[in-house]
Amino acid sequence: MTMRRKKYLFPLLLLICACAGKEQQQKLITPVPFSKVKIEDGFWSPRLQAHKDVTLAVCIDQIENQTGRIRNFENAAMGRGEHSGIFFDDSDVYKALEGMACSLQNHPDLVLEAKCDEWIDKFAEAQQPDGYINTFYTLTGLENRWKDMDRHEMYCAGHMIEAGIAYFQVTGKRKLLDVCIRMADHMMTVFGPGKRDWIPGHEEIELALVKLFQVTGEKKYLDFADWLLSERGHGYGSYGDERVWPTRYYQDEVPVREMTDISGHAVRSMYLFCGMADVASYTGDQGYRDALDRVWDDVVLRNMYITGGIGQSSHNEGFTNDYSLPNLTAYCETCASVGMVLWNWRMGQFTGDGKYADVLERALYNGALAGISLSGDRFFYVNPLESRGDHHRQAWYGCACCPSQICRFLPSIGNYVYGVSDKALWVNLYMGSQADIKLGKKQVTLKQETDYPWNGDVRLTLGLKGKLHTQLRLRIPAWCESYTLSVNGGPVAFAVEKGYAILERTWKDGDQVTLKLEMPVQMVAADPRVKEDEGLRAIQRGPVVYCLEEADNAEGFDSLFLTENTRFETSALPDKLGGIMEISAVNGAGRLTYIPYYAWDNRAPGKMKVWIPLL
DSSP states (O other), rough: OOOOOOOOOHHHHHHHHHHGSSSOOOOOOOOGGGEEEEOOOTTTHHHHIIIIIIEEEEEHHIIIIIIIIIHHHHHHHHTTTEEEETTTTTTHHHHHHHHHHHHHHSSSOOOHHHOOOHHHHHHHHHHSSTOOOOOOHHHOOOGGGSOOSSSHHHHHHHHHHHHHHHHHHHOOHHHHHHHHHHHHHHHHHBBSSBBOOOOSSSSSSHHHHHHHHHHOOOOHHHHHHHHHHHHTSSSOOOOOOSSSSOOOTTTTTGGGGOOOOOOOHHHHHHHHHHHHHHHHHHHHHHOOOHHHHHHHHHHHHSBBBBSSSSBBTTTTBBBTTTTTOOSOOOOOOOHHHHHHHHHHHHHHHHOOHHHHHHHHHHHHHHHHIGBOOTTTHHHHHOSSSSSSSSSOOOOOSSSHHHHHHHHHHGGGGGTTTTTEEETEEEEEOOOSSSEEEEEEEEEEEEEEEEETTTTTEEEEEEEESEEEEEEEEEOTTOOOOOOEEEEEEEEEOOOEEEEEEEEEEEETTTTTEEEEEOOOOEEOOOOOOOOOGEEEEEETTEEEEEEEEETTOOGGGGGGOOOOEEEEEEEEESSTTTTEEEEEEEEEEEEEEEEEETTTTTTSOOOOOOOEEEE
């Protein structure tokens, strides 16, 4: 059942305009939210439809019927019964709810909205009189709460805050938002300057508190996020017993302003950096900015896979040594790839440097997208770059952070496409869409038409009343070595700055910009310091990394190779793997068939590899 978009008044959002102005945004670019971006794209629209029709139903069924996640809230409300599952399972319910809320933005559905309200009622009933909410401690002993810093109490609260804000922004209903405010206020009665020290073992609350500040206009939430960040690196971390707190694993080795390299758990690191960027965007803290610049270089230049995946080891679900990037045992958690999108999105807003959108795009089309099957009902937790035929997606996981992460991430991809600054409209990603954008006092409709990522031709049409003098900045991806730009069919002069082509002119209604990005097949060599890829090559075309799968290359799979004279042919196959551009590599070994990495393990089980020898 569907419904028309409801017309809500948002009195709390009006409060933001009056209150949040006291802390001015320090970023150069303001993203255009996905609520203003309608995706109409041959590549992404089917995935969003599968999310709506399949993924949401899978997550709801797992949470309600297959696991005890929703029963934990029911039991907590009654104050009796056992807690089932892992101590942080509340977070999966909140992330799934956020995915439901984001889906409602573009696909209104009365039944789905009623399900959200049903869950929110259970959350509210499970909240304690003092504002605390966490089903694990409610059911196992509230006297033990706030003792073990790694028990994810603040992590769960952070995901609840994100879900509460998303649902409020879509529907105008604030019941869950009020639950979130009470929990945040409760935490601030226990922790903060002059109170107890605390290191959230799993970061997330920091960025969520900044969102709560943005929605309420209450600066105390921004200050609390800043305080939590400043707590790290001073020896406060504790399990609440005699066990030694491994500071490097928890990003607690040095104060965050002194960080120089990536360490520990990959997903926790991503959330930490997002929180630092968000706080710095309001406080202007240059120490945070400088640390983020240093650690970005370490992540991207020395510890990132070609897929945009991060985290080499299953031992710590994170980082080991620089340039150590094993393929078969690569961890590359789906949540970490999503984290790379979230972090790089924030970094790009500071400076408008296209290098951040380049990494965002790489992680989006490869590391993150591989985390869900084409049918939308099976998931990867780990995303290696090689398989012996024994690694497959699953319907769910005991630790289900990745399925619920993909659930909330996919319907919000419109967030990353466009941005605005004082003097420019920015196009960061190429994706068929129509966006309603406010630029100064002018309202602009920007329509983007493209067959990206299979084709590099992009057409942008501006809709506006009257004329508008501004810059249109179009990202030229780092993988693109040749491109052309035209306006209304004719040549045009433009400058290039930090990876963006700049068109500055007085625009009128109906103006069309055409960008043609050449998209040849590229054979890629790893940094020579990556010993695991020495003598090997990978294939990419545009933003898409390719792999060999045994389903297409059954004969002699383990002895396949490339040469300097290998010839590449591309074939558009609309009926294969949901529609792909297949690549054939022709050399002395015969014909090798490459498919996009994100699409592997959607057919018969078999081996897979991204890197193969160059002979």
